[in-house]
Amino acid sequence: MTDMEIREDYKFLRVADAFKALHLNISLIGVIVELGFPTASDCSCTLKIIDPWHSGSGLPVKFIARSNRSLPRVESIGDIIFLSRVKIVIVNGKITALCNETSSSFALFNGKHGEDFVAYQSSPKFQMRDQDKRFLSSLREWMITYKFDDGSCCFTSLKDIKEGEYLNLSCQIVHISKDDKDRCYIFVWDGTEMPPCSFLVKSGRLPLCVEPEMLPTHVLRKFPTFGSVLRIIVENVTEKQAIQCLQPGQPVKFLNLFFQVNMGLWSATFSPSTKMQYTMSREMQSFSPRREKFSSTWNPITRCISSPSHSGITGVAHEDAPFVTLMDILTYSNVTAKFKCVVRFIQVFPRDVRKFHDLKGKFKLLAILEDATARIQASLYADEGDKFFGCDPSDEEALIKKLNRLLGGDGMNEAPRNPPWVQCCLFSYYRNKNDQWGSRRFRIYDTWISDSHDINYC
Numbered sequence: 001m002t003d004m005e006i007r008e009d010y011k012f013l014r015v016a017d018a019f020k021a022l023h024l025n026i027s028l029i030g031v032i033v034e035l036g037f038p039t040a041s042d043c044s045c046t047l048k049i050i051d052p053w054h055s056g057s058g059l060p061v062k063f064i065a066r067s068n069r070s071l072p073r074v075e076s077i078g079d080i081i082f083l084s085r086v087k088i089v090i091v092n093g094k095i096t097a098l099c100n101e102t103s104s105s106f107a108l109f110n111g112k113h114g115e116d117f118v119a120y121q122s123s124p125k126f127q128m129r130d131q132d133k134r135f136l137s138s139l140r141e142w143m144i145t146y147k148f149d150d151g152s153c154c155f156t157s158l159k160d161i162k163e164g165e166y167l168n169l170s171c172q173i174v175h176i177s178k179d180d181k182d183r184c185y186i187f188v189w190d191g192t193e194m195p196p197c198s199f200l201v202k203s204g205r206l207p208l209c210v211e212p213e214m215l216p217t218h219v220l221r222k223f224p225t226f227g228s229v230l231r232i233i234v235e236n237v238t239e240k241q242a243i244q245c246l247q248p249g250q251p252v253k254f255l256n257l258f259f260q261v262n263m264g265l266w267s268a269t270f271s272p273s274t275k276m277q278y279t280m281s282r283e284m285q286s287f288s289p290r291r292e293k294f295s296s297t298w299n300p301i302t303r304c305i306s307s308p309s310h311s312g313i314t315g316v317a318h319e320d321a322p323f324v325t326l327m328d329i330l331t332y333s334n335v336t337a338k339f340k341c342v343v344r345f346i347q348v349f350p351r352d353v354r355k356f357h358d359l360k361g362k363f364k365l366l367a368i369l370e371d372a373t374a375r376i377q378a379s380l381y382a383d384e385g386d387k388f389f390g391c392d393p394s395d396e397e398a399l400i401k402k403l404n405r406l407l408g409g410d411g412m413n414e415a416p417r418n419p420p421w422v423q424c425c426l427f428s429y430y431r432n433k434n435d436q437w438g439s440r441r442f443r444i445y446d447t448w449i450s451d452s453h454d455i456n457y458c
Contacts, residue, residue: 012135015054019095021088028083028097029135031111031143033058033278034255035245037270038071038238045071045242046096049081052142060094061086065101068238072108073121074245077252077278079111080139082119084126113140155253158228159192163261166271170279173250174229175219176243179212184234186243187223188252193372194228197264198416199346206347206368208375210267217331217437222248225327228372232257232268239270246276253277264346264370310342311420313405317446318425327373329426335436338427343369344419345406353399356385361393367444369424378426378442390448402449423447 013026030049034057038045043065048058061083065071072081084105086097099106105123109115117133119126156167171188178184199206208214210231223229232254234240246252255275257268321340329339347368350356357363363385367378380388391398408419425446432439 015049015051015059018059018088018097022090022095023088025085025087025103026097027085028059029132029139030059030081030083031139031146031278032074032077032079032081035074035077035242035276037236037242037274038068043068043071047072047074047081049083051139052146060091060096061099062091062096063099063101063106068241070101070123072106073241074108075120076111076245076247076250077276078143080109080136082107082109082126082132109136111140111143113144115140157192158190158194158230161194161230161259161266163259166256166258166273168253168255169230169257169268170253171230171251173246173248173252174223175215175248176246177211177215177219184240184243185211186232186234186246187229188232188254189224189227189229191224191227194230194266196344196370196372196418197261197266198418199264205349206263206375207265208368208377210262210265220327221331223327223331225325225331225373228266230266230268232270234270236270242276251279253279309421310423313420313450314422314424315448315450316340316423316425321425323423325373326369326371326376329428329442330374330376332428335430335440336428338425340423340425341371342421342423343371344408344421346370346375346419348403348407353396353403356389356399357393363393376442378444380444384443384445384447388444388448390451406449 011027012029013021015028015030018026018028028049028051030051032047033050034048036046044063046060046062048060050056050058061081063071083097083099086099086104089096089098091098098104101123105125107119107122107126107128109117109119117128117136119128154168155170158169158171161167161169169188169190171190173186174189175187176184177187210233214220234243253276254268255277256271256273258271259266259268261267318340324339324341326341326343329337329341332339345367349366356365362382363380365380365385367380369376369378386393389399389402391402393399406419406422407417409417424444426442427445428440428442430436430439431441
């Protein structure tokens with residue numbers, strides 16, 4: 001390549017002018033505002049870029065390589081990319097910059113102001129010049145105050161999601177983990193509560209979470225204690241590569257997520273058209289997870305939470321105590337404490353009321369409780385169980401009637417069920433003094449199912 005070819009190659013065109021350069025080879029520098037996932041079948045991927053002179057939704061850039069290793073591995077949406085000798089073509093009816101490994105080159109730089117001028121990934125053909133540092137600094141400064149116009153206001157809050165639909169979601173990354181089957185989970189949150197689900201399951205124990213096992217307490221303590229956390233399940237290899245740019249605490253917008261419900265738990269998956277879009281950090285400040293200070297062992301949460309109005313089906317002995325969420329309870333700093341919450345009883349074991357008492361006549365029942373933040377298992381034991389149902393243990397008809405009201409169905413195995421919200425007192429305890437957190441359990445107490453004529457709906 002001659003000196004003249006190098007100079008011509010590095011005349012950067014504005015993004016707005018690229019739309020007028022059909023069939024020409026040009027060079028560009030821009031900020032990455034949207035990222036698609038690599039396509040394994042043809043070793044390609046797409047992203048969108050903007051610059052200070054283009055106020056639209058961005059210029060699509062398609063990359064084609066011999067292998068996925070040669071495709072750009074964007075570390076963060078909002079990073080800056082240099083593109084050399086890309087051809088402006090039409091792809092699927094849209095003006096697109098085509099970056100072909102054989103004739104084009106690129107370089108990726110951190111988009112944060114004050115970072116160095118070393119590319120974290122670049123093509124072998126890319127050459128950095130001194131004047132390029134000036135362009136890079138200018139774009140970084142511009143991004144401090146720029147607000148990206150995504151071209152659409154159609155973003156759904158978690159409180160408005162619907163099963164079986166493709167929706168756009170603006171959220172914050174809370175956590176990312178991987179299970180033993182190499183399946184990835186992205187935990188996201190927007191401060192709202194996902195809709196409660198009805199239950200179609202007639203048998204089998206309902207899981208406590210979407211992932212195979214509950215996350216450890218030290219991880220859950222980084223979660224917000226109000227609002228729902230959605231799990232996005234990632235199984236595709238190319239999708240796993242793409243999400244490497246995501247970090248906890250990062251705001252992000254997902255386009256075309258598919259929402260689904262399994263065993264009463266919401267989750268989402270990527271679709272072939274899913275993309276990740278740039279979001280300014282200040283847009284998400286109100287969503288920032290925060291841990292409230294706890295004051296005492298009984299009812300430790302001092303703030304007022306937004307709990308669903310309860311049905312009045314249950315009564316409690318501590319009416320003046322404030323409500324907490326199940327995530328508050330799971331992440332409380334002490335192993336033992338007392339709480340009051342509003343939950344749904346989504347399943348109980350045993351299901352046969354004739355087995356609620358053991359051979360010695362002692363009451364034993366295990367319930368799965370849920371609210372918008374989490375699910376837990378809690379037991380009813382001995383006198384507290386008899387107090388909870390408040391009827392003669394031999395009166396099977398009365399037990400069944402109260403249990404059905406609690407579970408939201410006319411029959412113990414009837415589906416669908418929509419359990420009502422009820423207030424409930426819980427205390428936490430441990431079974432092994434040498435492993436207090438590992439053996440931590442929850443028990444229902446000072447709570448009872450009201451008689452029908454005593455119900456006062458809130």
